[in-house]
Amino acid sequence: MTDITTNEGISIITFGNIPYDSESEFICKVFSAAAREKINIDMISKTPVSAESTSIGFTFSDEDMPKMLKASKEINADRPPMINSGNVKFVIKSEEMITGIGFAENVFRALAAAKANPILITTALDEISVVVRESDSTDFETELRKVF
Numbered sequence: 001m002t003d004i005t006t007n008e009g010i011s012i013i014t015f016g017n018i019p020y021d022s023e024s025e026f027i028c029k030v031f032s033a034a035a036r037e038k039i040n041i042d043m044i045s046k047t048p049v050s051a052e053s054t055s056i057g058f059t060f061s062d063e064d065m066p067k068m069l070k071a072s073k074e075i076n077a078d079r080p081p082m083i084n085s086g087n088v089k090f091v092i093k094s095e096e097m098i099t100g101i102g103f104a105e106n107v108f109r110a111l112a113a114a115k116a117n118p119i120l121i122t123t124a125l126d127e128i129s130v131v132v133r134e135s136d137s138t139d140f141e142t143e144l145r146k147v148f
Contacts, residue, residue, distance in 0.1 A: 002094040002148040006141065010042075010131055011065055011085040012120055014057035017078045020049050026075075027056055033071035039064045043089070043122045043129050057120060059131060062086065087119060088137035092144065093127035104128065110143035 018026050027046075034041055043059040060068060062085050072081055097103045107128050111118055116136035122129050132140050 002092060002096065004141070004144055004148060005091045005093075006137070007089040007091075008134070008137075009062040009085075010059050010087040010089045011062050011068070011083065012057055012059050012087065012131060013068060013072065014055055014082045015075070016053075016055040016082070018054050018056065019078075020052045020054060023049075023054055029075055030056065033074045034060070034068070037064075037067040037071045039067050039071065043120055043131065045120055045122055057082075059087075059089065059120065084119060086134050087131050088134050090130045090132070090137075090140065090144065091127055092130070092148065094148075095126055097126045097128070106147040107144070110140060110147050113143040113146075114139035116140040 015026070015030060031041065039060050041058045041060055044056070045058070046056045047054050065083075065085060068083075092107060094100075094103065104123075107130060111130070111132075114136060116132045116139060118130050118132060120131040130140075
């Protein structure tokens with residue numbers, strides 16, 4: 001059995017061009033600033049190092065946007081972060097994902113059929129979390145329910 005849940009009002013912030021040699025310090029600074037503002041961080045995504053730099057992004061509630069804007073001012077990034085709000089997070093959870101094959105393919109099949117581009121994807125042992133624009137969420141949910 002596959003369980004599909006949705007959460008509306010999701011924002012994503014991405015800090016780019018983080019120098020590899022100070023990556024851990026920078027990321028710690030980001031999470032410390034968010035913690036001081038009592039922002040609940042959810043999905044976290046970090047890109048592999050490319051040309052000696054990387055980026056990190058994470059989701060949080062749209063309701064915490066004022067606090068996140070305040071926290072992001074404390075962080076001396078090389079460039080301002082990218083912020084995207086008003087999204088929907090889908091969590092597709094199934095024990096079948098642990099030993100099965102093709103689970104991710106089905107998620108991407110649903111995305112393609114809905115013509116929805118994922119903004120952020122993370123995985124865990126038995127789930128895939130996908131954030132899409134609110135305007136794509138209804139079609140994506142319809143397609144997910146067809147494949148699962």
